[in-house]
Amino acid sequence: MKIIVIEDEVDILLGIQEVIEQSGLSFEQVFAEHSGEEALTLIERYRPEIILTDILLPEMSGLDMLESVKAMDYQPKVIVISSYSNFTYAQRSIQLGAVDYILKPTLKEELIDKIRSVYDMVQRERTSQDQIRNQMAYARLGTEALREKFVQGLCMHKTALQEHIHHRLQVWDLQWLETQSYVVISLSINKDEFRGKEDKDINLDLFAIGNIAEDIMKNYQSSVMIRSIYHDWVILTAWEEEWSIAQDIYERALAYQKIRPAIGISERKYSFQAISEAYEQARKALKIALLNNSKRIVRYVEIADRIDEQDDVRIGQRVAEAVLNGDESAVKQGLDKVIERFILDRDVSKTGDLSIKCFEWILEVHSILAEKVDMEISHFPMELWEKAERCPTMDDLTDLLFGHLCELMKLAVDPQQPPHPHYLIDKVKRIIEMKYGEEVTLQTVADELSIHPVWLSRLFKKETGQNFLDYLTEIRIEQAKQLLRSTNLKIYEIAEKIGYQEIQYFGKLFKKRTNMTPKEFRYGK
Incomplete structure (x- = not known):
């Protein structure tokens, strides 16, 4: 060249x-x-x-x-x-x-x-x-690629309107971003709804939605549409009726492709420097729309007052109070708010992730209730966790958890309280104390109690402050210390007796826990 x-x-x-x-x-x-x-x-x-x-x-x-x-x-x-x-x-x-x-x-x-x-x-x-x-034709494609990269940069990073940016906007016919108000619209599809389809087919569906949107945007100028770094679609538009754009895209995608796209709309912005903020707002609204089966077009302004990260603890407190007061409306409002907060967490990308977050939060509500009424109201049916895991949509999960909180309302006013459910943890401890010399694992204990191992792991950590394996190791090392001081058993015999078949592994664990080797401990060094 x-x-x-x-x-x-x-x-x-x-x-x-x-x-x-x-x-x-x-x-x-x-x-x-x-x-x-x-x-x-x-x-x-x-x-x-x-x-x-x-x-x-x-x-x-x-x-x-x-x-x-x-x-x-x-x-x-x-x-x-x-x-x-x-x-x-x-x-x-x-x-x-x-x-x-x-x-x-x-x-x-x-x-x-x-x-x-x-x-x-x-x-x-x-x-x-x-x-x-x-x-x-390739030159035009190259030019569009350069423009797309430029607009992506505006979305991803807060950018001041400097002279070179001003001229780039004019070169790409985007000068309206300097002079007009605008919104950012994020557009995607919920891949969980396409289970069984190969990735290439899902990508074709997303590409088809993009083609529909691109054709529609010709009628809504001034606008620009690009692919985001997440491979979905982003629209920046000065058109004042942004809701009509979203509805138009949604209705045509449903009519022509039989696909219900998810659409997030930012607040209207009035300065060029706010593009990245608007993009982030549209992404958050899109995330809500992706997991919301009943509402696929979400404005950021509708959720802005419900995503205060500092409000998480207060929500749990308010929901617990609403449960005690029998206020179903306040319970539902708090539950909706906390679910929307969890959806926006970076580590939540599907309904299964959301279920785990909600499970942990419900346990917190139980603890708050127990403290407020000075009695054990932390009842959590084992089947609830497994039902939550099977919920296909956010709406199903919300209904399930709301039903459970309504049950708690009845328990809160019923003098006949159920026994402390965390007798399960007592059972786990007794099993470990009885079988520490055998091959004990989280799975074997969960099977014995007929509960889900993930649920058991999280509950055990919450109630004891340590994970299952750490507790098991602690019990075994304590037994080893007693045997070392009170018997003449050989060290390898003690290792086998407490459940370790490899003496080297036992030696490392013992040294890590006591800062002494088994031999040093036996002779008091």
């Missing part, structure tokens, strides 16, 4: 050549010229794939030179670089086929990134079977 640089200032020309040489890109030839006329001679002879040119050149300007290049049967990739900030230069350069426009002075890293992007674009086009026939 060949590249030519046209710049009349010697120092800048040498600097750009040095940047190209240090970029690691495999250019077979790098041409450098000071004038447009001499550059045209080289371009006509060698046909370099990339032209990097200044605008202001002696005798013939860079843009006039590009006019002559355009007359050739030849479509290079052009990067225009200039200290001139007049938009007419950028506009004309784009019309002449330029794929990017950079204002001087530019950072070395930025220049390398731009050249590399165009280099990669040319490489991709070379591998295409229709290279010559479709070069202009």
Whole structure:
């Protein structure tokens, strides 16, 4: 691949050549010229794939030179670089086929990134079977890719409206983001609803939704639509009726593809710098919509007052009080709020993750209730956990947990309280104390008690403050200490007696727990 640089200032020309040489890109030839006329001679002879040119050149300007290049049967990739900030230069350069426009002075890293992007674009086009026939089409695709990357950057990082950003917005016809209010709309599908489908088929469905949305957005200008880094769709639009856009997309996707897309809508923003904030709001609203089977279009403004992270403990307190007061409405309101909070957690991506979060929260409510009424009201039926695991949607999970909290209301006013359910933990401890010398595991104990091992693990940790294995090890080491001091059994016999078949493993555990080897402990060293 060949590249030519046209710049009349010697120092800048040498600097750009040095940047190209240090970029690691495999250019077979790098041409450098000071004038447009001499550059045209080289371009006509060698046909370099990339032209990097200044605008202001002696005798013939860079843009006039590009006019002559355009007359050739030849479509290079052009990067225009200039200290001139007049938009007419950028506009004309784009019309002449330029794929990017950079204002001087530019950072070395930025220049390398731009050249590399165009280099990669040319490489991709070379591998295409229709290279010559479709070069202009590929140039447009490359331009769209650069625009998409630019908009992605605005969404992901808070960006101040500086001069170079201002000109990029104009180059990509996005200047309306500076002057008009706008919203961000996130669009995706719930992959859990496509179980049994291969990933490639799900991606095709998502692509089809994107095509529908893109076609619809032609009627709602000013707007721009891109793929996000999560491979779903993002729309920035100044159209004031954003709800009508979302409904239009939803209804057509359902009619044509039989798919119910999830859509999140940010608050309306009035400053360019708020794009990243709006994007984050749209992502949060989308997450609610993805797990909400009954409501697939969610505005951030509807959930903004219910996602205060500092409010989690207070919600548990309020729900416990509502249970004691028999206030079903307050219980439902608190439950809805905490579920929405959990949905927004980074580690929640499906209903199963949400079930675990809700399970832990319900246990906290039980503990609060027990403290408030000074009696054991932490009843938690084992089957509730397994039912929660099987809930296919957020609505099903909400109904299940609400039903359980309503049962707690009855228990709170019933003087005939059930026995402490965490007698299960007492049972676990007794099993360990009786069978510590055997092959005891969380699974074997859970099987013996006919409960789910994950539920048992979480309950054991909550009630005792340590996990199952740590407790088992503690019991075994205590028994080993007694046997070492009170019997003449050999160390390997003691290890086997307390459930360890490998004496080396037993020795390491013992040393870790007591800071002494079994032999040192036996003789009091």
